[in-house]
Amino acid sequence: MNIIPSDYESSRLISKILMMYYMEDKSQAEIGQELGxxxxxINRLLKQARNQGYVEINIHTPFQHLLTLEKxxxxxxxxxxxxxxxxxxDNPKALLQSVGKAAATFFLEHIRDGDIICMGGGVTLSAMVESIPADQKYSxxxxxASGGVQGRYDTNVNSLVADLAIKLGGRSLSLHAPAVTDSPRERENLLALRQIKEVLDLxxxxxxxxxxxxxxxxxxASMFQFASLSQEDISAITENKQAVGEMLVHLIDRQGRPVNSVLNQRIVGLELEDLKKIPLTIGIAALQNKVTPIIAALKGGYLKVLxxxxxTAKEVLARFQTGIPD
Incomplete structure (x- = not known):
């Protein structure tokens, strides 16, 4: 193809600028001074070069594959x-701590003064709270988001709520009720109490x-270690073929739908449909035994962030796309 002189000169100038900028690492000001x-x-010609496809930028960072996986x-x-x-x-505890630290970083980047933050309990949330620096100042x-459970202090929801509020410089409220009552009637009575209603309304x-x-x-599973459930309840849950995971103690099936069970009728906490309405719902989970529960939570549409x-991410992605069962 014949190139008219003006096109040739323009292309040659752009090529020279690209070499100086990308290969010789000169600043735009230096290039401008040298070329008059x-x-x-110079800035306009660099943009023109990118628009015309003269420049391809490839990023080769050590964790680029993770960014691709996230996308x-x-x-x-x-x-x-x-x-x-x-x-x-290969240390599961160290991995949970890394996930907790990443969650803490993301969380701090997205909260604002005036926010109401609700949360559940458990090991991964405990790792997140532990990673929050104790010098934050947020109003x-x-x-x-659910009643308390028996177990270690550092994984109980009321304890985590109090610890997180202290670290953020904010205020906290406790929910003085069990996560799971002994009967549906007991749940109804607790939900009728003003103090319980006020916290759950927040x-x-x-x-x-x-x-x-x-x-x-x-x-x-951790749920059975921390929730005050009878052996009969535990057997009923583990033998229920529909239930594949839990969020805020609610049992969910493979499509993320609440399982029709006696347990789900006895929970004191936020309903899963109400969880969907919260602008920023951050789900934190790690390790291979959480793949199926994560997929269920995603299919249910409960999470904005994972x-x-x-x-775990690779397995979730592969099975979410293909529908391969566990």
Whole structure:
């Protein structure tokens, strides 16, 4: 193809500027001075080169594959944000701490003064709260999204709520009720109490929700370690073929639908449909036993954000796309 002189000169000038800018690492001001052109014209020609396809930018950072994985998760599942933590060893506890730290960073980047924050309990949320620096200054209110559970102090929802509020410099309220009552009637009586209603109403109007995503099998799952359930309840849950995970103690099936069970009729906490209405719902979960529960939570549309580890993210993505069962 014949190139008229003006085109040739223009292309040659752009090529020279590209070499100086990208290969010789000269600034736009330096290039302009050397070529007798204004910095504004150099900037305009660089933009023209990118628009005309003269420049291809390839990024080769150590964790670029994680950013690609995050974008794929967002595209396939409809998440607003995905945060994937690399696996740097075989220690599950260390991995949970890494996920908790990533969750803390994301959380602090997205909260604002005046926010109401509701949260659940559990190991991953405990790791997140532990990673929050104790010198934050936010005018926020932190409340439980469910009743308290028996177990260690550092994973109980009321304890986590109080610890998070202290670290953020905000205020907290406790929910003085069990996560699961002994009967539906007992639940109704508790929900009728003004103090319980006030806390759950705040949770219902939260701007940010922090939730764990739990497994329901085997019987050694964290849910059964911390919730005050009878052996009969535990057997009924683990033998229920529909239930594949839990959020705020609500059992969900593979499509994220609440399972029709006696347990779900006895929960004191935020309803899952109300969880969907919260503007920023951050789900935090890691390790392979959470793959099925995470997929269920995503299919149910409960999460805006997922923070997890690399291996779990890859498995979630593969099975979400293909529908391969566990």
């Amino acid at each position: 052109l204004s910095t504004a014209k 794929e998760l967002e595209s396939v599942t409809g998440l607003k944000h995905a945060v994937v933590v690399p696996k740097l060893g 926020v209110t932190v409340v439980p 949770a219902d109007h939260a701007q940010v929700a922090l939730v764990g995503i739990g497994a329901v099998r085997p019987a050694t 923070i997890t580890d690399e291996e």
